[in-house]
Amino acid sequence: MVRRWQLGVISLFLAVVAGIGGWIFYQQHHFKHFAVHEPGKVYRSAWLGPDALAQIIETYQIRAVVNLCNPEEMTPEQWEEERQTVKGAGAMLYAVPLPNSVNVDARSWEPHLAIMDNKDNYPMLVHCQHGVTRTSMFLTAYDILHRHKTAADSLAVQPTFGHARADVHVHTFAENFEKFANERVAANPSAGRVQ
Numbered sequence: 001m002v003r004r005w006q007l008g009v010i011s012l013f014l015a016v017v018a019g020i021g022g023w024i025f026y027q028q029h030h031f032k033h034f035a036v037h038e039p040g041k042v043y044r045s046a047w048l049g050p051d052a053l054a055q056i057i058e059t060y061q062i063r064a065v066v067n068l069c070n071p072e073e074m075t076p077e078q079w080e081e082e083r084q085t086v087k088g089a090g091a092m093l094y095a096v097p098l099p100n101s102v103n104v105d106a107r108s109w110e111p112h113l114a115i116m117d118n119k120d121n122y123p124m125l126v127h128c129q130h131g132v133t134r135t136s137m138f139l140t141a142y143d144i145l146h147r148h149k150t151a152a153d154s155l156a157v158q159p160t161f162g163h164a165r166a167d168v169h170v171h172t173f174a175e176n177f178e179k180f181a182n183e184r185v186a187a188n189p190s191a192g193r194v195q
Contacts, residue, residue, distance in 0.1 A: 042126065
């Protein structure tokens, strides 16, 4: 009798653990690399399917989705699903590929900086294919220009989602962007300030 009771308790425990593990796996897969960067303003993720994207737009009242992917990184069906989901939710989609380079080319960054500078784009969701390297680069630029953080301070609080190898690349970019931002603000003190 006691043995049967012990087996029942163990079975129940294993079922609960499996259920919790399954729920966590589903959340991590469904809302891949989703994180709050600045509450009420900026959120991040990897590319999300239509259901997850629509849920995040509604939950966080997202006004703009910034897709940093290159055209070939997503299938035509994925691009169309994202366009339709964002449009259906009443948000704006910006498809602006971001060079995965440690160097900061002012011309390449113009559209990204314009998106950051437009207060009507907030709250915004920023993503690339995996939500790791280019998303971190964009958010570091945002933090430097709009939150007046140093590159090191910005990166210290950003999740790497287990991709530590990308850290060296992102850190080098962040240092270069910080120099670029200092020069940009010195040339135009009102540049990079969200009102």
